Amino acid sequence: MSAEINCALLLAAGSGARMQGSVGDKILAPLHGRPVFSHVLRAFAGSKALTIIAIVYRDSDQRERLAATLNESSIPQEVIWVQGGEERQQSVHKGLQALPSDASHTLIHDCARPLVSTTRIDQLIATVRADGAACLAHPVSDTIKRIASAGEIERTTLEDLDRDRLWAMETPQAFWHRDILQAYQYVHAHGLQVSDDCAAAACLRIQTTLIHNREPNPKITTAADLDYINWLLSSRH
Numbered sequence: 001m002s003a004e005i006n007c008a009l010l011l012a013a014g015s016g017a018r019m020q021g022s023v024g025d026k027i028l029a030p031l032h033g034r035p036v037f038s039h040v041l042r043a044f045a046g047s048k049a050l051t052i053i054a055i056v057y058r059d060s061d062q063r064e065r066l067a068a069t070l071n072e073s074s075i076p077q078e079v080i081w082v083q084g085g086e087e088r089q090q091s092v093h094k095g096l097q098a099l100p101s102d103a104s105h106t107l108i109h110d111c112a113r114p115l116v117s118t119t120r121i122d123q124l125i126a127t128v129r130a131d132g133a134a135c136l137a138h139p140v141s142d143t144i145k146r147i148a149s150a151g152e153i154e155r156t157t158l159e160d161l162d163r164d165r166l167w168a169m170e171t172p173q174a175f176w177h178r179d180i181l182q183a184y185q186y187v188h189a190h191g192l193q194v195s196d197d198c199a200a201a202a203c204l205r206i207q208t209t210l211i212h213n214r215e216p217n218p219k220i221t222t223a224a225d226l227d228y229i230n231w232l233l234s235s236r237h
Helices: 036-045 060-071 088-098 118-131 177-189 197-202 223-236
Strands: 006-011 052-057 078-083 105-110 133-139 145-147 158-160 167-176 209-212
Touching: 006 036, 006 088, 036 052, 036 060, 036 105, 036 118, 052 060, 052 088, 060 078, 078 088, 088 105, 088 177, 088 197, 105 118, 105 177, 118 133, 118 167, 118 209, 133 197, 167 177, 167 197, 177 197
Parallel strands: 006 052, 006 105, 052 078, 133 209
Antiparallel strands: 105 167, 133 167, 145 158
């Protein structure tokens, strides 16, 4: 029996438009003394179950700066560089195509989530081996209402949703490689827009196991998120 080829697809190509110019590149922004990307890389490099780390970058300048961070770390896995597309799903599709066709499983992660831990990465790999698809997530604690029409918030009807059935999706999201590649090929061929990788998998009716992540794993979207994550790291240390 051949050895597993487990891959991590690290997405760093996003534009970060919602940072409103507060930092040049949120993936390279300083976070507790190191770039955001360095925190992500350390977590994935720590997993002995991973064979390949593919880094999806935006342009040559960003690749050079990411590579400088890479050179400062000890990475036992093979590293592959892939230039991303204009949108996230295009970057994922290009990244999946660049991985070996005989890859076993692939974890897809937004580098804007720098607090993911090696423990959770290994838990995802163990779960995807058994179930075929898995994702970190956490239950929604807020009361969520749905409005009748997007953008209309004045004097509108508010529809109650069952909070017990609502989960906030995180990354990494993990799949059998052949399944998620086929799913993104389907999305690309039919011109679909998907919100995340689990949504792409759902296009082929692939069911996903949710792993309740009790560790904070927020996404950097605005400048305030950087302050919050810095505080979380300070508390952790």
